[in-house]
Amino acid sequence: MDIVPQLIANSLIAGSIYAILTLGFNLTYASAKFIDMGFGVMTAIGGYTVFYVSKTLGAPLWLGLIAGILLSGFVSFLAYTFIYKPLRARKSSGAVLLIASLGTLTAVQAVIAILFTSQFQTLSGLLHGNRVFELFGAAFTAVQLSIFCVGVLLFLLLAFLLKKTLFGKATVAIGDDEEVAKIVGIDTDRAMGRLFFLSGAIGGLAGILIGFDTGIEPIMGLPWLLAAVVAAIIGGIGNIYGGIAGAFLLAFAENFGIWKIAGEWKAAIAFGLLIIFLMWRPQGIFKR
Amino acid sequence: MILQTQHLYKHFDGVKAVDHLSISFEKGKITGVIGPNGSGKSTLINLLTGFIPFDSGEVIIAHTHHFTKVKCSDVAGYGLTRTFQDVRLFEQMPVLDNVLVVLTERSVFGALFEKHGKFHLAKAEEVLTRVGLFEKRHALARNLSYGQRKLLEIARVLAMNPEVIFFDEPFAGLFPEMRKVVVSVMQELKRQGKTQILVEHNMELIRELSDRCVVLDSGELLAEGEPSHVLAKREVIEAYLGE
Numbered sequence: 001m002d003i004v005p006q007l008i009a010n011s012l013i014a015g016s017i018y019a020i021l022t023l024g025f026n027l028t029y030a031s032a033k034f035i036d037m038g039f040g041v042m043t044a045i046g047g048y049t050v051f052y053v054s055k056t057l058g059a060p061l062w063l064g065l066i067a068g069i070l071l072s073g074f075v076s077f078l079a080y081t082f083i084y085k086p087l088r089a090r091k092s093s094g095a096v097l098l099i100a101s102l103g104t105l106t107a108v109q110a111v112i113a114i115l116f117t118s119q120f121q122t123l124s125g126l127l128h129g130n131r132v133f134e135l136f137g138a139a140f141t142a143v144q145l146s147i148f149c150v151g152v153l154l155f156l157l158l159a160f161l162l163k164k165t166l167f168g169k170a171t172v173a174i175g176d177d178e179e180v181a182k183i184v185g186i187d188t189d190r191a192m193g194r195l196f197f198l199s200g201a202i203g204g205l206a207g208i209l210i211g212f213d214t215g216i217e218p219i220m221g222l223p224w225l226l227a228a229v230v231a232a233i234i235g236g237i238g239n240i241y242g243g244i245a246g247a248f249l250l251a252f253a254e255n256f257g258i259w260k261i262a263g264e265w266k267a268a269i270a271f272g273l274l275i276i277f278l279m280w281r282p283q284g285i286f287k288r
Numbered sequence: 289m290i291l292q293t294q295h296l297y298k299h300f301d302g303v304k305a306v307d308h309l310s311i312s313f314e315k316g317k318i319t320g321v322i323g324p325n326g327s328g329k330s331t332l333i334n335l336l337t338g339f340i341p342f343d344s345g346e347v348i349i350a351h352t353h354h355f356t357k358v359k360c361s362d363v364a365g366y367g368l369t370r371t372f373q374d375v376r377l378f379e380q381m382p383v384l385d386n387v388l389v390v391l392t393e394r395s396v397f398g399a400l401f402e403k404h405g406k407f408h409l410a411k412a413e414e415v416l417t418r419v420g421l422f423e424k425r426h427a428l429a430r431n432l433s434y435g436q437r438k439l440l441e442i443a444r445v446l447a448m449n450p451e452v453i454f455f456d457e458p459f460a461g462l463f464p465e466m467r468k469v470v471v472s473v474m475q476e477l478k479r480q481g482k483t484q485i486l487v488e489h490n491m492e493l494i495r496e497l498s499d500r501c502v503v504l505d506s507g508e509l510l511a512e513g514e515p516s517h518v519l520a521k522r523e524v525i526e527a528y529l530g531e
Contacts, residue, residue, distance in 0.1 A: 166408075169381065169389040176378040183337060184390040184448060185364030 002137060007255050009138035015251030016151035017206060017213075021228035022235065022243035023158055024202030028080075030175040030238035031195050032088070034097035038079050038104030039203050040225025042072040044112050046204025047123065047216035051116070054126050061126050068208050069201045076200020077193055079104045084196075085189065105221055113218040123211035130212075143212045150209060154202065155244060162240065171195060175238065230274045236284030245285050249273075290315040290483045291336070291368075291452055296345035298335055298507075305331040307507035308345065313452070316481040318474065320488060320498030320515060324528055328507035329487045330373055333454045337363050337370050367451035371458055373487075375437040377429040377444075384425040386440055387412040387447045415446040419469055435466045442473055452483045459493055471497065491519060503527065 021043070028036050046068040054064030083100050092100075124130060124143070131142045162168035170191050173181045182188050207216065210224065227250065232238075235246025250270055257269035277284060292312040298305045306328045313319050321329050334340040336347060338360030347355045349366050363369070378386050391408040416422045419439040424432065429440060438458060445453055458470050474497055477484060488494050494501060494515055501515040505527040511518045518524060 166388065166391070169385050172381055172385075173378045173389045176380050177376055179339060179360060180372075180376045180378070181389075182361040183339075183363055183369060184444060185369075186389065188361060 003259070005137035006139065007259060009135075009140050009144075011248070011252040011255040013140060013144045013147055013213075013251075014255060015248035016148045017209060018227050018231045018247035018251055019151045019244045020147075020154055020202060020206045020209070021224055022231040022247045023154055023240055024199045024206065025225070025228040026232050026238055026240050026243045027158070027171075027195055027199040027202070029232065030240070031171055031178075031192060032080075032084065032097075033175075033238075034084075034094040035101070035229060036084075036196075036199070037098060037101040037222075037225060038076065038108070039101075039199060039228070040221030041105045041108040041112075042076055042200045042203030042221070043207030043210060043224050044109065044216060044218055044221050045072040045075055045200075046207035047211035047220070048112055048116055048121075048218075049204070050123055050126070050208050050211060051121055051216065055123070064126075065208060069204045072204025072207065073197040073199075073201030075108065076203065077197040079200075080193055080196035085192070105225070109218050109221055116218065118218055120215050120217045121211075122215040123208070124213075124215075127212060141213070143209070147209045147213060150205070154205075155240075158240060167191070167194070227270065230270050232284075233274060234277050234284055236286040239284070239286045242284055242286030249285070290350055291485075292348040293332075293336070294346040294348065296332075296335060296342055296347065298331060298340065298342045304507045306335060306342070309504075309507065309509055311502055311509055311512065313483055313485055314500065315483050316478065317499040318478055318484040318486055318497050320486050320494040320501040321504065322488065322491070322494060322501060322528075323504035323510070326506075327504040327527075329504055330456055331507070332504070333370055333456050333485070333487060337368060337454060364448065364450070368454070369445055369448050369450040369452075370454035371438075371441045371445060371456055373456045373460070375434075375441050377432075377437060377440055379430040380428070382426050382428055383416065383421055383432070383440055384412055386429050387415055387443050390444055390447050412447060415443045418446060418473065419443045420466075435462045438462060439466060439469065442470060446473065450482070452485070453477065454485045454487070456487045457489065458486070459488060459490055495519065 025036070025039050028039065049068035049071045050064040053059045053067045054061045083104060084097060087097055087100055127143070132139055133142070133145065162171060170181070170186045173186060174188050174191055178188055206224070207220070210216065210220065231246040231250045232243050233246070234249055235244065236242030250273060253273050254266045254269050258266055290313060294310050296306055296309045309332070321332065323329050331340065335342045336358065338358040341357060347358055353366065378389065381389065388408060391411060413422060413425070416425055419442055421436060421439055421443060424436060429437070432440060438461070442458065459467050462470065474484060486494070486497060498515045500512065501518045502512040503510040503518060503524050510527055511521050511524050
């Protein structure tokens with residue numbers, strides 16, 4: 001069997017999950033202008049909430065999904081309100097905010113490990129059968145197809161939100177010049193709070209999808225965050241459309257890169273690509 | 289008086305930028321703020337609009353609101369706004385959105401499901417027409433010429449419908465036609481009873497537009513009064529020309 005269709009399918013699936021993560025990451029980066037490492041742990045919050053609500057408590061899956069998305073959004077909102085907002089008010093540097101967000105990631109990760117142990121868990125048992133499809137010689141599961149569809153829907157939703165609503169325009173304005181946004185009367189604090197909520201909720205959704213596809217563990221946040229950051233930088237950090245391009249470029253590079261070599265090289269390929277971009281096209285594919 | 293400062297003080301690394309300044313701006317009037325470079329004109333605007341915190345003193349708005357600290361996020365709520373010496377726009381956004389965004393609904397759902405979209409669009413188009421940028425409404429702000437950028441900043445001010453406006457060198461670098469537009473906008477705002485503070489180097493424009501004039505030198509108030517009278521003062525001429 002020719003492996004190329006499968007590599008393409010794998011790349012599209014990985015690209016979709018990277019794209020969802022990058023959308024969430026870029027949302028706060030574009031406005032708050034710092035690398036929010038805490039975003040990574042929202043994946044674990046989303047995944048573990050579904051695990052607890054629907055697997056441990058036995059509540060319906062839809063309830064677990066809603067709880068997972070809302071809780072991750074809420075934790076992200078709290079992190080902004082009680083950590084990043086006061087630091088930004090003191091005009092702390094991006095490095096300070098990055099370290100603070102790393103603290104958020106580490107602390108929340110530790111709490112999840114205490115509550116659920118460090119054991120790898122899977123959410124796939126919650127689904128009654130995960131059909132396998134075959135198309136153009138490539139096999140993929142219903143969950144993987146859902147990831148792709150969610151990615152597309154989320155992108156369309158965010159594009160609509162940013163382009164067509166005044167909330168979206170205010171978001172772009174804050175990203176452009178926060179001081180001027182304030183002076184023209186935009187409530188930047190509230191807008192930023194909402195953006196962190198939205199970003200966290202997207203991270204949680206990504207974590208749930210990852211949980212259904214592969215599985216969840218408390219330390220899942222960092223590797224997925226790094227993938228999102230690499231994709232965002234490649235695409236043009238802070239640019240939501242660029243982030244999508246970066247996500248798929250990264251996924252194709254990783255999956256085709258390990259065609260003839262061991263899978264352990266995947267991370268090296270990702271960071272190799274990142275270094276190439278940082279050296280020769282630091283503004284990414286799409287400049288902001 | 290709609291806006292007053294009491295012993296406003298700001299220093300940068302030992303240099304007094306604004307030195308215990310007590311001035312007031314009258315409601316409905318255009319006050320010209322002049323002074324040589326480095327006299328503290330722009331710093332004064334930055335202090336009054338919360339862009340720079342002041343070290344001591346007080347800002348009083350409409351007799352009733354006393355501030356020992358001004359936050360730029362609160363300024364619009366008190367009906368104050370400003371333009372910038374170096375124009376600051378939302379560069380990634382089209383011209384129309386630069387104006388629309390200041391009309392943003394404050395509530396979450398109001399912002400998401402804009403109920404007054406048509407009204408806001410009409411208002412945005414009206415102010416863009418007023419400054420002659422209607423044809424450019426779909427262009428990105430960053431692609432505008434320098435003069436057009438200045439006009440867009442003024443359109444943004446008009447959309448906000450503020451009570452007090454600080455104009456920081458609004459005529460610098462403008463072609464005569466554009467200059468006429470800004471002059472007529474300022475005169476119209478005056479007819480509407482808006483309070484305007486105009487920082488400007490062009491003395492002809494100060495004479496033409498200002499009802500009152502204050503002169504700053506090294507952060508201190510050097511003179512104030514009717515423009516033709518103030519501009520004729522020997523100490524003002526000396527401070528300006530460095531004689």
